[in-house]
Amino acid sequence: MTISPDQAAAALKDIETVAARSNDLKSYAIGAPILIMWGIICMMGYGAGAISPAYGVVWFPLSAIGAAATFFLARRAKRGADGRIGSRIGWTWGALIVFYVAAFAVLRPTEPNQFAAFPALLVALSYALMGIWTSRRYIVLGIAVAAFTLVGYFALAPFFSLWMAVVMGGGLVLGGLWLKQV
Amino acid sequence: MEANEIIHQTVRLKIMSALNTANEAMEFTRLKSLSGATDGNLGSHLNTLEGAGYVTVEKDFVGKKPRTRVTITKAGKQAFARHVAYLRDVLEGASTGDAS
Numbered sequence: 001m002t003i004s005p006d007q008a009a010a011a012l013k014d015i016e017t018v019a020a021r022s023n024d025l026k027s028y029a030i031g032a033p034i035l036i037m038w039g040i041i042c043m044m045g046y047g048a049g050a051i052s053p054a055y056g057v058v059w060f061p062l063s064a065i066g067a068a069a070t071f072f073l074a075r076r077a078k079r080g081a082d083g084r085i086g087s088r089i090g091w092t093w094g095a096l097i098v099f100y101v102a103a104f105a106v107l108r109p110t111e112p113n114q115f116a117a118f119p120a121l122l123v124a125l126s127y128a129l130m131g132i133w134t135s136r137r138y139i140v141l142g143i144a145v146a147a148f149t150l151v152g153y154f155a156l157a158p159f160f161s162l163w164m165a166v167v168m169g170g171g172l173v174l175g176g177l178w179l180k181q182v
Numbered sequence: 183m184e185a186n187e188i189i190h191q192t193v194r195l196k197i198m199s200a201l202n203t204a205n206e207a208m209e210f211t212r213l214k215s216l217s218g219a220t221d222g223n224l225g226s227h228l229n230t231l232e233g234a235g236y237v238t239v240e241k242d243f244v245g246k247k248p249r250t251r252v253t254i255t256k257a258g259k260q261a262f263a264r265h266v267a268y269l270r271d272v273l274e275g276a277s278t279g280d281a282s
Binding site: 003004005009015018021 | 184185187190192195196199200202203204212215216217266268269270272273275
């Protein structure tokens with residue numbers, strides 16, 4: 001069997017394209033359950049805040065549960081061949097939580113809406129960065145989370161927690177289902 | 183070095199690339215999406231690759247839903263690596279004027 005240079009180039013291009021898409025799908029399969037879980041946590045946390053700002057303290061146990069579950073889901077992926085991506089996702093979330101606590105300690109926000117908006121913007125940034133460096137769908141998710149957060153913060157301040165519970169929480173769940181659809 | 187006629191076919195090349203990258207069992211539906219093949223076409227190519235010892239096909243049930251999972255074998259990884267090396271050689275030969 002003889003293969004011409006043009007055929008060889010076309011075959012190598014096919015191999016690269018499929019390999020890149022295979023990596024994307026792998027990343028989405030790991031990210032989807034994590035995204036759905038954080039969507040549910042957002043619904044509960046922001047929902048509690050919408051009932052009364054005093055209930056905002058539920059974020060402490062919710063964040064701890066979310067962080068632990070994220071590490072669990074990432075470690076579960078690590079048992080397969082997805083280890084590199086899985087552990088990266090786990091460490092990324094860990095770094096974000098540490099940054100979130102440190103930034104609040106330094107900046108000391110006073111408004112409840114600031115407490116609510118900041119983690120959402122952080123999540124938006126992390127998804128945008130993941131999208132730039134790995135799989136493109138995360139860019140769309142990052143832009144959507146940032147846009148919903150800013151619209152709610154500036155245009156719907158009195159209903160911000162309720163907005164975030166429905167739009168942000170629901171959006172993350174839908175985003176996770178969207179990642180699963182590929 | 184020679185071309186691998188079994189692997190070089192377009193759909194089988196995509197299947198082997200996807201499985202080699204994943205390096206773990208891949209579900210039939212995902213493989214179908216990655217290779218762009220129809221159910222019947224993909225099944226036929228998987229039979230060829232399985233016959234050559236390049237992949238293993240496992241069928242089981244998740245609840246009541248049937249599931250087919252495909253995994254690249256060690257021999258499959260080696261054959262794929264050799265074929266990719268051959269393709270690169272052909273390209274390099276062309277660029278240095280050694281193509282024959």
